[in-house]
Amino acid sequence: MNCESVTTGKLFRDGLWDQNVVFAQLLAMCPAMAVTTSGTNGLGMGLATTAVLVVSNMLISAIRNLVSDQVRIPIFVVVIATLVTLVDMSLNAWLHDLHKVLGLFIALIVVNCAILGRAEAFAFKNGVKASAIDGLAMGLGFTLALTIMGLVRELIGAGTLFAQASLLLGPSFSFLEVKVIPNYSGVLMMILPPGGFLVLGMLLVVKRMVDQRLAKRGCATPDAAAHCSV
Template sequence: MSGQIQSFSKLFRDGLWDQNVVFAQLLAMCPTMAVTTSGTNGLGMGLATTAVLVVSNMLISAIRDFVSDQVRIPVFVVVIATLVTLVDMSLNAWLHELYKVLGLFIALIVVNCAILGRAEAFAFKNGVIASAVDGLAMGLGFTLALTTMGLVRELIGSGTLFAQASLLLGPAFSFLEVKVIPDYGGVLMMILPPGGFLVLGGLLAVKRLIDQRVAKPACPAPAAHCA
């Protein structure tokens, strides 16, 4: 039991940080740049992708003994495409405003390399529960990356956080809406595509510095100086 908990803990650490889809693997750059103009958009896209990741991992793990290596990739694509279609229809039915904002990028979840990659690298080789945890961890890491980028761009670009959350995600999310800087003129470039590249580069640099600080060995007690 203890070993399983440690294994799940490692999966979450990998998904959220060490193998983060955006900040470590640099995958899914298209939706990352396109939908992160606000924290709300990033959160919505991340949660939709997480739902597909979790369920696709579970289904692929469940049928792995019945799928030959020769046809596994087409099978993965069919499973993922079916789930994305269901998510697309669900958003259109229950979160129509978010559906209109995300638009084509919901359907493009099908070609998200992270989802197909986890199916191939993990779900096809592991059990259903472990695959579900892996999908959840990777999905939450992706959501964290998109939401963080969206919040930074939104804050600098318009001085708000989670703008229109109640409209796009539902009235229950109205508590997220914050006007941080009243009467703020905004920096238009941060909302435009160049802002996405600037914010991504800055966050990658911050992650690299944190990783280097964590990996740096502690200074021995007797030593007078540390490098």
């Protein structure tokens, strides 16, 4: 189905909430569990993925009339892999500390189902502008999900928010660093893999409750939602 007529508002609503990569589609679980030990790590991974999503959507949309259906998937993979390599090298050059923390998970963006999925489901069927907006919306939704998970795990696990932001993302991000609970011994399990599953489960429950509340108030459709508040 061609989605050229989809509004910008609808695209952002889908990316941030209705079709959120993590909270609605349950995709990209590997980085969602592995790198969200802090808000800083989640933010960095999300922004890197967003950059790949936006540019890959634009490039695939631009060449969609030149690519046959038989070879589209290999071409998608080559385009995405090239962009991920550029992002990986850029992070290694300019944000080396963040690159060391994220490590292998930067390279694994290539096999992120969300990126290949948007290329197949949206970019290959729509124009460059709409595809760029879709990539940005989905990327921001993914970034939001990773950052929220990271902040919750970090707060419970260490009593801080955006720890080492200035070291990993650069000095300009130092304002994000907050020590919420002084002299806090922390809960180690929240920083370990089980903590990721617990936090994801809690956040999925919260999203489901909000969706049900919106539905009861007649906000289930985008048009109705514009006139409702949570």
